[in-house]
Amino acid sequence: MGMTDPLKGFGVTLSKMFKTVLTEEYPEVKKIPAPRFHGKHQLNRHPDGLEKCVGCELCAWACPADAIFVEGGTNTDDERYSPGERYGFDYQINYLRCIGCGLCIEACPTRALTMTNEYETADDNRQNLIYTKEDLLAPLLPGMEQPPHDMRLGDDEQDYYVNGPELARGQGVPAGATVETGDEEAVR
Amino acid sequence: MTEANAPDGTAREAAGSPLTPVLTRRWLSPESWSLRTYEQLEGYTALRTALSLHPDQLTELVKAAGLRGRGGAGFPSGVKWGFMPKDRSRPHYLVINADEGEPGTCKDVPLMMADPHSLLEGCVIAAYAMRANNCMIYVRGEALHCIRRLHHAVREAYEAGYLGENILDSGFDLDVVVHAGAGAYICGEETALLDSLEGKRGQPRLKPPFPAQAGLYSSPTTVNNVETIASVPHIVNGGSDWFRGMGREKSPGPKIFSLSGHVERPGQYEAPLGTTLRELLELAGGMKDGIPLKFWTPGGSSTPLFTADHLDVPLDFEGAAEAGSMLGTTALMIFNETVSVPWAVMKWTQFYEHESCGKCTPCREGCFWLAQVLERMVQGRGTEQDIDTLLDVCDNVLGRSFCALGDGAVSPITSGIKYFREEFLALCESNRGQDTTEEPALAGVAR
Amino acid sequence: MTVAPASGNDTAQSRPVPEGHVRLTIDGIEVDAPQGELVIRTAERLGIVIPRFCDHPLLDPAGACRQCLVEVEVNGKPMPKPAASCTTAVADGMVVRTQQTSQVADKAQQGVMELLLINHPLDCPICDKGGECPLQNQALKHGRGDSRFVDTKRTFPKPVSISSQILLDRERCVLCQRCTRFSKQIAGDPFIELLERGATQQIGTGEQQPFQSYFSGNTIQICPVGALTSAAYRFRSRPFDLVSTPGVCEHCSSGCSQRTDWRRGKVMRRLAGEDPEVNEEWNCDKGRFAFRYATASDRITRPMVRDADSGELRETSWTEALRKAADGLLNARDSRGVGVLPGGRLTREDAYAYGKFARVALGTNDIDHRARPHSNEELDFLGSSVVGTGPEDGVSYASLEAAPAVLCVAFEPEEESPIVFLRLRKAARDSGTRVFHLGQWDSPGVEKTTHIADSGSPIHSGGLLRCLPGGEAAALYELPSEVEQALGEPGSVLLLGERCSQVSGVYTAAMRLAERTGARIAWIPRRAGERGAVEAGTLPTLLPNGRPVSDSVVRSGIERAWGMSTGSLPSVPGRDIDGILAAAESGELSGLLVGGLDPADLPDPEQARRALRAAGFLVSLELRPTGVTEHADVVLPIAPTVEKSGTFLNWEGRPREFEITIEGTGAVPDCRVLDTLAVEMDVDLFTQTPQAVAAEIRRLGPNPGARPKPPDIPAEPVTEPSGDRALLASWRHLLDNGSMQHDEPNLAGTARPPVARVSHGTARRLGLEPHQPIRVSTERGTIALESEVVEIPDGVVWLPGNSGPAEVNEVLGVGHGAVVGIAAGTAPAPGTTPGQREPGGEELPAVAGNGHTSNGHGPPAHGSNGNGQAGIDGGGA
Secondary structure: OOOOHHHHHHHHHHHHOOOOOOOOOOOOOOOOOOOOOOOOEEEOEOOOOOEOOOOOOHHHHHOOOOOEEEEEEEOOOOOOOOOOOEEEEEEEEEOOOOOOOOHHHHHOOOOOEEEOOOOOOOOOOHHHHEEOHHHHEOOOOOOOOOOOOOOOOOOOHHHHHHHHHHHHHHOOOOOOOOOOEOEHHHHO | OOHHHOOOHHHHHHOOOOOOOOOOOOOOOOOOOOHHHHHHOOOOHHHHHHHOOOHHHHHHHHHHHOOEOOOOOOOEHHHHHHOOOOOOOOOOEEEEEEOOOOOOOOOHHHHHHHOHHHHHHHHHHHHHHOOOOEEEEEEOOOOHHHHHHHHHHHHHHHHOOOOEOOHHHOOOOEEEEEEEOOOOHHHHOHHHHHHHHOOOOOOOOOOOOOHHHHOHHHOOEEEEEHHHHHHHHHHHHHHHHHHHOOEOOOOEOEEEEEEEEOEOOOEEEEEEOOOOHHHHHHHOOOEHHHOOEEEEEOOOOOOOOEEHHHOOOOOOHHHHHHOOOOOOOOEEEEEEOOOOHHHHHHHHHHHHHHHOOOOOHHHHHHHHHHHHHHHHHHOOOOOHHHHHHHHHHHHHHOOOOOOHHHHHHHHHHHHHHHHHHHHHHHHHHHHOOOOOOOOOOOOOOOO | OOEEOHHHHHHHHHOOOOOOEEEEEEOOEEEEEEOOOEHHHHHHHOOOOOOOOOOOOOOOOOOOOOOOEEEEEEOOEEOOOOEEOOOOEOOOOOEEEOOOOOHHHHHHHHHHHHHHHHOOOOOHHHOOOOOOOHHHHHHHHHOOOOOOOOOOOOOOOOOEEOOOOEEEOOOOOOOOOHHHHHHHHHHOOOOEEEEOOHHHOEEEEEOOOOOOOOOOHHHHHHOOOOOEEEOOOOOOOOHHHOEEEEEEOOOEOOOOEEEEEEEOOEEEEEEEOOEOOOOEOOOOHHHHHOOHHHHOOOOOOOOEEEOOOOOOEEEOOHHHHHHHHHHHHHHHHHHOOEEEEOOOOOOHHHHHHHHHHHHHHOOOOOEOOOOOOOOHHHHHHHHHHHOOOOOOOOOOHHHHHHOOEEEEEOOOHHHHOHHHHHHHHHHHHHOOOEEEEEEOOOOHHHHHHHEEOOOOOOEEOOEEEEOOOOOHHHHHHOOOHHHHHHHHOOOOEEEEEHHHHHOOOHHHHHHHHHHHHOOEEEEEOOEOOHHHHHHHOOEOOEEHHHEEOOOHHHHHHHHHHOOOOOOOOOOOOOOOHHHHHHHHHHOOOOEEEEOOOOHHHOOOHHHHHHHHHHOOEEEEEEOOOOOOHHHOOEEEEOOOHHHOOEEEEOOOOOEEEEOOOOOOOOOOOHHHHHHHHHHHOOOOOOOOOHHHHHHHHHHHOOOOOOOOOOOOOOOOOOOOOOOOEEEEEEEOOOOOOOHHHOOOHHHHOOOOOOOEEEOHHHHHHHOOOOOOEEEEEOOOOEEEEEEEEOOOOOOEEEEEOEEOOEEHHHHHOOOOOOEEEEEEOOOOOOOOOOOOOOOOEOOOOOEOHHHOOHHHOOOHHHOOOOOOOOOOOOOOO
């Protein structure tokens, strides 16, 4: 060890002061990931707040990690969660297993399941990392109503699937405003 | 149509017709439907002759006469009778198909209205030949007046001993039941008719077994058309050579041609098979108001269309087939230049959509689809692509359906497009160039 | 079948066509097929799968869907149109070209597929059939990528419930008619029919038809689309997330093979398995839908002992429970002895363990599994004629089908063994078997095996031989000569039901009849475990495999096999179930070991409860609490069928082995519990696993000694009571209050409404208005039930055994053949007719009555039908 060695250390420090800082100031400053980052999942809603998920389990089928569990349920006239006959009664994603591949959202026939840019899926206990339907459902936007409730936008599910946003505009939602969750900007 | 529309025999002879009327000759007599009139005009004379013969001699006679079924398919009647077993271990049935449902056809109802006893006499002879002791006449339910007249005739015949036990001391028994159908085109198909008679849903049965082995109540059964059976007494009286003297080699005998549509005098015209439309039009006084002929059906809507080019096609089973159509029930619907072919085809297709029994996929779904496409085209919302779709769907229905209903349903469409494609194209004119491949929000669910 | 490649023509030319076969060519492959075989099957045997929807090998061909079109050439002449291969029979020299080699066939099939899809909704993601749907599969395989159909689809309100169990989605229906053909041809319950026509043709329900069938679940399974779905399974899971395990139904003695679909440790649904020898491809709704009892919330999962201080049962460890049970049983054994009541629902292996436990650990023959009315005559009959027989040497399903005549004695096939009923119906329909029933009234099961009117000419054969309840034995001696003659034809069969044990002398009379006519006898118990238990030796007179207790040579053989000292096996026949209970009540026995048994099933439930209460020490092995649990000192939980392996013997004596479906639940079978309990009592049973037990049963082999003597009990005369007395006739409905149908409301909705049946004469005698309730009473209690007038002998009242309020054993304390009091009850409140269908879903257009009940339209020339209702009404005396 030579005499100048301690100074070399200061030299490194000094030189770094003039370079770009690599340190992330997380969690004080949250990093914004790329727009198509595969983050936490979201279960989207129709413009009136009904759920888009029909409990078809295709996401669970597509999942290579067997991270998703779904069980369907029957909508009744008294208790309706989605347009049509069937809704997702139980929906669980196990983030201990999820590999973020996104095959599930490609499998979804109603675009009920999408991925957000939310990446904070860490916890100190395994139980909390099994997200249930309550954790995954999209927040209610203005004009939306917490299910269960009747179909507000049409007589049957076809109305929702074929022209749900137009029907919502017909009910007073201004053009250009997001009327259903599922678009990333609705979440931001 | 009533007997008032029946042709005037003398008038026709004056016009140089080649034939003396056979089946229709009593139609204009006073109270022609009554037993009295019938007996005065040689009625039930053939029956006496027939009952003195052996049943098989009668079958041979009908075979020799070359009588072919008048219900549309033209199957040789004698051969059909010959299929019936000779033993009597099970009851035999004769069923008369009087469910005249083919659009444009109106020959059986007038015949039964004007001359019901000729049918009954034919029934007794045919039943005797086939060793059947039960005969059912399945009449179209809408023809109420006709049913009443048949009932009356049956009553008269029972009273006179032409029906019932030991007919004319021959030891032969026959019961005749007049059964009113409930109005379904499919019940004109012989096996559907049998199901309907049994009280079941009228849908065609699987063949084999053919009715001659297992028909009504799984017993040997022959189903014949009214006109076929009504021809039998004349054959018995006149002999096979006389019968063969009329018509053509392979399709002998007289035939009632039902002319309807744009002709001066629509009605029933009896002429030998092989007569052309040109000759028939002359009898009927030509086209109505002189407007030229555009298209016509040789045998109801289930037979491919003919045009003015086919005026000289001999109207018998072979002639019509050679010209690309079928003789069918000789229901000649004649349309003049004022009629749109796509519109007429649409109306017919709507009929088939309504009357398809629903048993098999091609006919049930095909007619449903074809009708919608045609309706759309007639409303001016069709595209050229639709014409190809129509033809391809027709191809998927033709020969693929369970019974002949599907085949009949597509023939006006295919023949209509064949001869009048430009009319279909003209309907699509307004949509030409439009992007027809635009995807609906969900394929196939646009509604 | 022989398959010869087309290139091997030289050898094929020389090879003769086997007798009864024809030689044809399919897609260039030459093949010999039995005459009359349908082209679609021949092709399938060659591995050429022709797509199809309406075709089903067990149903008559329909030719409705037209999906299986192929090109056919006969005698060198091509047929003008493509032919439906499901309706075309093979012919010599036929040349068939399927979609694989023929453009025409391929185009035709694609065309039909497109037509099928134009009106089919795009709801595969929410459809229960999605993932296992023939239409979906074939659309993906043969269909177009996109649709040319841009017009309006036909729509219907959906779904409609056509029964509490079955939901109908008419949009998805492809109208293949499998369901209607099944219900007409196989089940004989034409509760669904085609309505309307053309594109609006749809499946619907009949207006005047009883709206239920015991076999309705099969229509769901054979539906090639998701048009018929089950209310119980609706949206529960998807096929790709299910594990399918083959199994055997535990409900009745038919022995149906079944498929259990489960996920995450829970059974989601059950389907009929395929076994051509037994259930073909069908099962009954009870077997299909009743399985949630095993996951009921009150299921006992931990051992319980009765707390000495509080007197209540408390959960405890296996160690403590077994210790307590062993101590208690040892004490009781050494005091005055222990009786064993294993119940009739055990596997053969579990029953064997009970039998061995009784003999080895408890040193007694006081064991009887017959938790139902029973008799000593039955015991002798089982030992002499039933035990040791099997489908090879005894009566089997196949022999029912081949029989010229079958007589059901005190046996209601549709209610007691539904697959036997289906086979009898098939026999009557297809093979001309004449089915006679010795009973009281023309029940639906009788009607459907004697009058068959689905297609072609109606069949009327066999018939009901009416007799007074209790008069069955006497009636067997005085059968109409027509019946006696029919039974004399070789191959005829007598079927004896559970009810025979309630009529004195029936077994004897049946055996005499069999001797007279040469007919063979089969015994058809109601419960799945009874036949196996007879073989396993859980009867007071029988050791395993039919060895009589009283035979000392046989006993010493068993002693050697079980490693016991000579003479240690009890030599005196034990008490039967009544005797055991009476002894327990009077203190002659000081302990009871009770398996799956409910006191309410016993002939006298009150006496049974008194005995259970009086028993000094009571050990209960149970799945769920019953009337036994409340008196038990120790309760040991055991595994339900789905969580264990074993073997049921069905009524034929055919072993129906099954493996564990749901593993790792920790539940243990009875044989393991008894083995461990025995170890606690210092005895080794070696019955730790069902496999070990099965091996031991095999090692023992058949009975080397003589069979016990057959019963010889004379028939007792029965007289028709008068006044306000009547003879009670009673049997159980298939769907009733049984504990294994727990928590199945949809299934319960399809049960037959409980009604009391009396004759016109009896109704007049009582002054009964139509549907007015009738009160049936004994000293014990009264059952009031809506009445229905049927053709039944005067002075007889019929009650369902265990349906709704009619719990005959429980309330009346008597059974079939007993004298009861009858009186008119108060008129029912309007609108409370039992058995009315719950309103649910949309209203269906209904067919007007006569649309499909063609049985009244016989051909006039056929004259009167020749059914054998040669009355022996009022017979007996």
